[in-house]
Structure formats: structure tokens, C-alpha cells
Amino acid sequence: MLAHHDRNVGVSPLRAAIVGTGGIARIHAEALRSLSDEVELVAGVDVDAERLAAFGDRHDVALRYTDLGKMLASVEPDLVHICTPPGLHHAQVLACLGAGATALVEKPPTLSLAELDELAAAEGADGPWVATVFQHRFGSGARRLQDVMASGALGRPLLAVCHTTWLREQSYFDVPWRGRWDTEGGGPTMGHGIHQMDLLVALLGDWTEVSAIARRQARAVDTEDLSVAHVTFANGAVATVVNSVLSPREESYIRIDFERATVELTHLYGYGDDDWRITPAPGHKEVVTAAWAAGDAGVSSGHRAQLAHVLRCLREHRPPPVTSADARRTMQLVAGVYASAFERTPVTPADLAAPSPFHAGMSGTGPRW
Ligand SMILES: NC(=O)c1ccc[n+]([C@@H]2O[C@H](COP(=O)([O-])OP(=O)(O)OC[C@H]3O[C@@H](n4cnc5c(N)ncnc54)[C@H](O)[C@@H]3O)[C@@H](O)[C@H]2O)c1
Incomplete structure (x- = not known):
């Protein structure tokens, strides 16, 4: 086996494998293909040989394995995309x-802090590393x-709203790993709203309470089907956070009221530039509008955008x-919602x-329902 620093890192293209060829794996395969100058999808792994074969044919994956250990030993990939149910992530990332x-690794990176x-602790100073989607x-x-x-153009963040109000009918939970503490790690707080909570934490930094x-x-599941929280941040901002799989009009919404402007993001599963709105406070229109117009543009959120950063x-x-330290801050907020x-x-x-x-586990001392 080659040591991490001896691998093909730095010479084009990197060699990637996908583990778990179900629903989200397609998005990973498409992201990899769109960056094919930099990375090649060389192997796929799934315990379901039929699903693996269909996925391999569709995405032109030459090497196929039903066992992760065998794939790692014979392919020696640089990067492994873990697209399996959450309860498998911990052991599979450790193997990689x-x-x-x-x-x-797909969200949530693990079932617990x-x-x-x-x-x-298993990462090396010079790699290999674990990154969370x-x-x-x-x-x-x-x-x-x-x-x-x-830049300081917006002033201090004062108030935030972070809503993931989605709809998942009972049939969605027919997939055996969904809606269970031991396999999914939680309900909409851990499984759905975690994306918006992660963005909120990326924007506002350390939370304090x-x-x-x-x-x-309303759903026949082990976990919650809604949570409502208020969160304070070290910078003084206060946020309300709502996570639901019971909401017929679905929306993902973040709003931050700064001293000099309100910034809003309204979308469902991903956003483009047009999904953002900025409303300057009276007297601050010129400075705020100029700062906003000068910013980054043209990249939609999504797996491809993240993968480009990962490869770089x-x-x-x-x-x-997202590094293990950054993912931890978000996972800690999820754990905090359940604990509270x-x-x-x-x-x-x-x-x-x-x-x-x-x-030790997101359900902690257990729900009282
Ligand atoms: N980032 C996002 O927007 C997003 C969206 C959807 C799902 N996800 C996450 O992606 C992950 C997978 O979700 P999904 O909906 O694709 O699940 P899925 O059930 O559709 O697919 C999982 C696949 O893993 C395979 N598998 C099971 N055990 C395995 C093992 N031991 N080794 C190899 N393969 C194995 C299954 O056969 C299946 O093909 C979850 O963590 C989920 O939360 C992320």
C-alpha cells in the first residue's frame, strides 16, 4: 500500500471511487464527470450487485466491488465518496x-459527536482527511x-431566521434506514435541516446556547418530525431555527438582519445567485449595494461546487x-437541539x-414520546 503522500496527489487526474450507488451517488458521479480534467471515477462499491452494475454501466465505471476493503486494497484511490446510509459512514470512513x-462523506458524517x-483523530496532519458534504x-x-x-459593509448581524420546512410523506420512511436513531441518527434536524443549519453556522460562527x-x-417514525429552536451566537446574533418534514408548502429559508441590511436566501434544495435578496437599511443603500454587486457570482450551490474546492x-x-472541525460545529448544534x-x-x-x-448519540437520554 502506498502512503498517502506518495499517492497520485498533484499529478492529473486524481482517482476517485464511490461507495453506495443509490440515490445521491448519481449527483456525485455527475459532479466527478463535470470535473474530469482533474479527477477520474475509477471504481464503484455496493453490496447490491444489481444496483452496482446498473450504476457502473450508466456512469462508465470500470472497476466494481461488493466489498469496500477489497476495493481499497486493489484500487488505492486518492478520494472515496461515501454515499451509503448514515449508520455506515463511521466504519467506512475509518477504513478509507x-x-x-x-x-x-455525505451528511450527516456520523451518527454522533x-x-x-x-x-x-484518525486523520493525518498531511492527510488522509475526512470532508463532509x-x-x-x-x-x-x-x-x-x-x-x-x-468587509464591514453590513455591520453586526443581529437576528437570523433559518427554516427547513419540507414535506416527507409516510411512504418516504419505507426505506429501512430512514426515521431511526440507530441508522439515520435523527429526524429533520439531523437529516434535512442540517444543510441550512450548516450554512447558518458557516455564516455566523460559534454558537453559545x-x-x-x-x-x-404526525409521522410513524422513531425520531422527531419537527424541531423548533432559538440559538445565540458568540457574535451576539440570535437565530430561530425550524426543521420540519410536515410542511406542504416547502421552503428552505435563511434571513439575517444586519445593522445596515437584511439578507435573505429562499430556495428548496439548492440556490443560484437570483435566490438571494438584499434590502439595505435607510441611509445605507449606496455602500451596501456597491459591496454586494462587487462580490462573487455565477456559481450555484451543489456537489459540483464543493467538489471543485475539495480537489483544489x-x-x-x-x-x-468541509473539514472535520467545521462539520463538528454544525453536528454540535444538532446535538444541542436534541439535548435541549x-x-x-x-x-x-x-x-x-x-x-x-x-x-455518545443524538438521542442521548431519549425522547419523551
Ligand atoms: N447532500 C445531499 O443533498 C443529500 C441528499 C440525499 C441524501 N444524502 C445522503 O446521502 C447518503 C445516502 O443517501 P441515499 O438517499 O443515496 O441512500 P440510498 O439508500 O438510496 O443508497 C444507499 C446505497 O448504499 C448501498 N449500501 C448499503 N450498505 C452498503 C455497504 N455496506 N457497502 C456499500 N454499499 C452499501 C445500498 O445498497 C444503496 O445502493 C445519506 O447519508 C443521505 O443523508 C445527501
Whole structure:
């Protein structure tokens, strides 16, 4: 086996594999193909041989395996996309890291903070690394907002709204791994709203306290089907966060009221530049509008946008985004929502350190329904 730093990193193209050839794998294969000057999809892995064959034929994947260990040993990929159900991520990422391959793992990266800490501990200083798919960080709108915030043109963030109000009928939960703590790690807080919460945390930074309610209101599942939280941030901003799979008019919405403007993002599963809206406060129109117009543009959020950043970092021998440290801040907020809801008390990040039961698993001491 080659050590990570001896691999083909730095010489074109990188060699990638996809593990789990179900629903989301297609988006990964398309992103890889669109960046084929830089990366080649050389192998696929799935325990379902029929699904693997159909996927391999459709996406022109030469090497096919029903066993991850065998693939890692014989293919020695640079990058492995983990597209399996969440309960498998921890062991599969560890296998990749152990074989010297960087893992790009679908959200949620693990079922718990404890598992995520184990992955971070298994990374090498010079790789291999684990990166989590949180694709909403990578559209030009989010990057533009980060730049304009850093320029000081918007003033302080005061108030935020972060809603993931989606609809998932009962039949959606027929897939055996969905709606269960032991295989999905949670309901819409962990599985759906995590994208918007990740973007909120990427924009507003460290959170300091969360108070939440989680309910199982209408679906026959183990987990919650809605949560409502308020969150304070170290920079003083206060946010309301709503995560639902019960909402007939579906929407993903983030709003931040700064001193000098309101910034809004309205979309469903991904956004372009036109999905952002900025409303300057009276007296600040010229400066705010000029700063906004000068920002990054032209990139939709999505797997391709994130993969482009991942590949660049691998070439430059830097940890690819979203790093384990950044993903942890978001996973900690998810754990905080559950801990606050189930313990009926406000929760800080420090409350979630081991030996908190919410460090060991998102359901912690368990829901009271
Ligand atoms: N980023 C996003 O927007 C987004 C969207 C949808 C799903 N996801 C995430 O992607 C992941 C997969 O979701 P999905 O909807 O594609 O699931 P899926 O059930 O459609 O596909 C999972 C695949 O993994 C295979 N598999 C199961 N056990 C395996 C093993 N031990 N080794 C190899 N393959 C195995 C299954 O046969 C199946 O083909 C989940 O973590 C989910 O949360 C992310």
C-alpha cells in the first residue's frame, strides 16, 4: 500500500471511487464527470450487485466491488465518496483513512459527536482527511455574503431566521434506514435541516446556547418530525431555527438582519445567485449595494461546487472542506437541539462534551414520546 503522500496527489487526474450507488451517488458521479480534467471515477462499491452494475454501466465505471476493503486494497484511490446510509459512514470512513485515502462523506458524517471525534483523530496532519458534504456553503451567494460581512459593509448581524420546512410523506420512511436513531441518527434536524443549519453556522460562527422543542407530531417514525429552536451566537446574533418534514408548502429559508441590511436566501434544495435578496437599511443603500454587486457570482450551490474546492485543496495538500472541525460545529448544534429538547433546558457546547449522553448519540437520554 502506498502512503498517502506518495499517492497520485498533484499529478492529473486524481482517482476517485464511490461507495453506495443509490440515490445521491448519481449527483456525485455527475459532479466527478463535470470535473474530469482533474479527477477520474475509477471504481464503484455496493453490496447490491444489481444496483452496482446498473450504476457502473450508466456512469462508465470500470472497476466494481461488493466489498469496500477489497476495493481499497486493489484500487488505492486518492478520494472515496461515501454515499451509503448514515449508520455506515463511521466504519467506512475509518477504513478509507486506514488505507490512506481521503474520504468525502455525505451528511450527516456520523451518527454522533463521539464518532466524529474518532474520525478526526484518525486523520493525518498531511492527510488522509475526512470532508463532509455540506454543499450550500459553496454557491457564490454564500461566499459573496461572507466577503461582504468581512468587509464591514453590513455591520453586526443581529437576528437570523433559518427554516427547513419540507414535506416527507409516510411512504418516504419505507426505506429501512430512514426515521431511526440507530441508522439515520435523527429526524429533520439531523437529516434535512442540517444543510441550512450548516450554512447558518458557516455564516455566523460559534454558537453559545440553544433552547429547543422537538416533537413527533404526525409521522410513524422513531425520531422527531419537527424541531423548533432559538440559538445565540458568540457574535451576539440570535437565530430561530425550524426543521420540519410536515410542511406542504416547502421552503428552505435563511434571513439575517444586519445593522445596515437584511439578507435573505429562499430556495428548496439548492440556490443560484437570483435566490438571494438584499434590502439595505435607510441611509445605507449606496455602500451596501456597491459591496454586494462587487462580490462573487455565477456559481450555484451543489456537489459540483464543493467538489471543485475539495480537489483544489487535495492538490495543494490542504485539508479539504468541509473539514472535520467545521462539520463538528454544525453536528454540535444538532446535538444541542436534541439535548435541549429532551432535557428541557438550555444547552451550551460545553454541556455536550463526553460523558454527556448526547455526545455518545443524538438521542442521548431519549425522547419523551
Ligand atoms: N447532500 C445531499 O443533498 C443529500 C441528499 C440525499 C441524501 N444524502 C445522503 O446521502 C447518503 C445516502 O443517501 P441515499 O438517499 O443515496 O441512500 P440510498 O439508500 O438510496 O443508497 C444507499 C446505497 O448504499 C448501498 N449500501 C448499503 N450498505 C452498503 C455497504 N455496506 N457497502 C456499500 N454499499 C452499501 C445500498 O445498497 C444503496 O445502493 C445519506 O447519508 C443521505 O443523508 C445527501
